[in-house]
Amino acid sequence: MTKNAREITVDVLNRVLYQGAFSNLALDHAFSSAALKEEDTGLVTELTYGTLKHLLTLNKILEANVSLPLKKIERSVLNILRISIYQMTYLDRIPPYAVINEAVNLTKKLAPKASGFVNGVLRGYLRHKDVPLTYASLEEELSVSYSFPLWMVKLFQEQYGEEAQAILAGLNERPAITYRVNTLKMTREEALDILLKEGYNATPTKISPYGIEVLGGRDVQRNVLFQQGVLTVQDESSMLVAPALVEEKASRYLDLCAAPGGKTTHLAELTGDQKDIRAFDLYDSKIRLITQNIQRLGLTSITAKKQDATVFQKELAGSAQVLLDAPCSGLGIIRKKPEIKYTKGVDELESLVALQRELLRVVKDYVLPGGLLVYSTCTLNRAENEDNVRWFLEQNSDFEAEPLSLPSDPRLLVTAEGFVTVLPGQTMDGFFIARLRRKIV
Numbered sequence: 001m002t003k004n005a006r007e008i009t010v011d012v013l014n015r016v017l018y019q020g021a022f023s024n025l026a027l028d029h030a031f032s033s034a035a036l037k038e039e040d041t042g043l044v045t046e047l048t049y050g051t052l053k054h055l056l057t058l059n060k061i062l063e064a065n066v067s068l069p070l071k072k073i074e075r076s077v078l079n080i081l082r083i084s085i086y087q088m089t090y091l092d093r094i095p096p097y098a099v100i101n102e103a104v105n106l107t108k109k110l111a112p113k114a115s116g117f118v119n120g121v122l123r124g125y126l127r128h129k130d131v132p133l134t135y136a137s138l139e140e141e142l143s144v145s146y147s148f149p150l151w152m153v154k155l156f157q158e159q160y161g162e163e164a165q166a167i168l169a170g171l172n173e174r175p176a177i178t179y180r181v182n183t184l185k186m187t188r189e190e191a192l193d194i195l196l197k198e199g200y201n202a203t204p205t206k207i208s209p210y211g212i213e214v215l216g217g218r219d220v221q222r223n224v225l226f227q228q229g230v231l232t233v234q235d236e237s238s239m240l241v242a243p244a245l246v247e248e249k250a251s252r253y254l255d256l257c258a259a260p261g262g263k264t265t266h267l268a269e270l271t272g273d274q275k276d277i278r279a280f281d282l283y284d285s286k287i288r289l290i291t292q293n294i295q296r297l298g299l300t301s302i303t304a305k306k307q308d309a310t311v312f313q314k315e316l317a318g319s320a321q322v323l324l325d326a327p328c329s330g331l332g333i334i335r336k337k338p339e340i341k342y343t344k345g346v347d348e349l350e351s352l353v354a355l356q357r358e359l360l361r362v363v364k365d366y367v368l369p370g371g372l373l374v375y376s377t378c379t380l381n382r383a384e385n386e387d388n389v390r391w392f393l394e395q396n397s398d399f400e401a402e403p404l405s406l407p408s409d410p411r412l413l414v415t416a417e418g419f420v421t422v423l424p425g426q427t428m429d430g431f432f433i434a435r436l437r438r439k440i441v
């Protein structure tokens with residue numbers, strides 16, 4: 001029997017919340033295995049991301065409306081309830097009685113004995129929808145209303161002080177779609193002009209001079225500009241990294257944690273595809289992603305190879321500008337992968353710091369005397385960001401911090417040393433960039 005949009009959503013949520021799947025990949029898999037109409041694809045995407053984004057709020061509402069602990073409810077039934085409460089609370093285009101009917105019909109199919117329970121819970125919620133939720137503390141209120149685990153709320157409060165609430169709000173924003181223009185093929189103005197003439201609602205990104213934000217129009221990935229390698233999907237924060245590393249005098253660039261190649265390909269574009277660019281990553285499957293991007297963009301200056309960045313390659317010692325875009329906890333990209341809120345734990349953050357320090361320790365020896373090491377992460381956790389770089393500078397007196405050349409913008413927090421934290425919001429992921437110069441001694 002074919003599955004409708006809500007059943008597919010429940011499948012995707014089961015995979016993301018209980019089997020560790022990534023939301024974007026689980027959705028891609030669902031869409032490639034079911035021939036859905038475009039409007040149903042839109043509904044599945046909306047219900048999946050909306051439910052994940054507001055999961056803790058939805059759980060709190062459910063707790064107020066059911067008399068048993070949520071973990072005693074069968075998982076598919078719980079996810080039917082969550083997507084239904086999400087629609088009744090956050091969407092106004094679907095009438096509540098239609099939501100309840102859909103939920104009851106789906107429960108009859110997946111867990112027939114629970115259909116009366118689902119009907120009762122949802123009708124009860126409809127009657128008491130306006131009763132406000134109550135909280136034991138300000139932290140609990142922030143945790144439930146923004147739907148972030150308590151430990152993450154406390155981490156942001158402790159580390160970012162008065163910016164914490166803006167970070168929670170920014171990480172819940174709907175991400176804008178931004179593209180980087182391959183300036184080897186045309187200027188940003190030319191690409192923008194073509195998109196506008198084709199009826200897209202598009203605008204230049206404000207901080208990066210290479211980006212275009214597309215606010216409306218047909219799927220850009222089917223557009224000839226994308227297919228011809230003029231455009232690459234990239235967050236505006238990520239577009240700030242390669243320009244921090246490029247210098248006229250440098251002839252070799254190493255990107256140690258490169259897949260899928262977003263920043264490597266930007267390096268090649270900014271250096272006229274004329275320099276020696278080496279991209280490494282840990283897995284063959286990820287090297288294939290880099291290769292696909294290189295081919296689509298028509299670049300020839302990059303070689304991509306499987307290589308563990310914790311293992312030193314002697315032959316490259318002291319030879320290059322170095323990018324370490326380190327594996328990290330990813331708290332800055334929660335807008336795009338909201339499941340990170342519930343799947344990451346504090347312990348994992350600590351082991352990542354150890355890995356990042358090991359990577360810094362190894363890759364520093366590739367840096368050309370007088371050259372640059374750029375360290376970046378897509379997380380908002382000072383332990384993985386500023387603390388790591390300060391630790392590194394204490395250990396390595398032959399390196400010094402150097403500010404990035406960026407316009408001043410309220411979304412950029414810049415430390416006295418020049419380290420940049422990008423605050424998350426509509427067009428930008430939360431991000432961290434530090435630029436370190438190796439002294440000539």
Ligand SMILES: C[S@@+](CC[C@H](N)C(=O)[O-])C[C@H]1O[C@@H](n2cnc3c(N)ncnc32)[C@H](O)[C@@H]1O
Pocket residue numbers: 238256257258259260261262263264280281282283286307308309310325326327328378
């Ligand atoms: C933040 S992502 C890189 C994103 C990439 N720079 C881009 O802009 O497209 C971090 C990457 O580090 C890779 N990685 C993790 N541990 C590694 C290691 N020991 N050596 C090399 N790569 C590693 C992961 O496979 C992942 O692709």
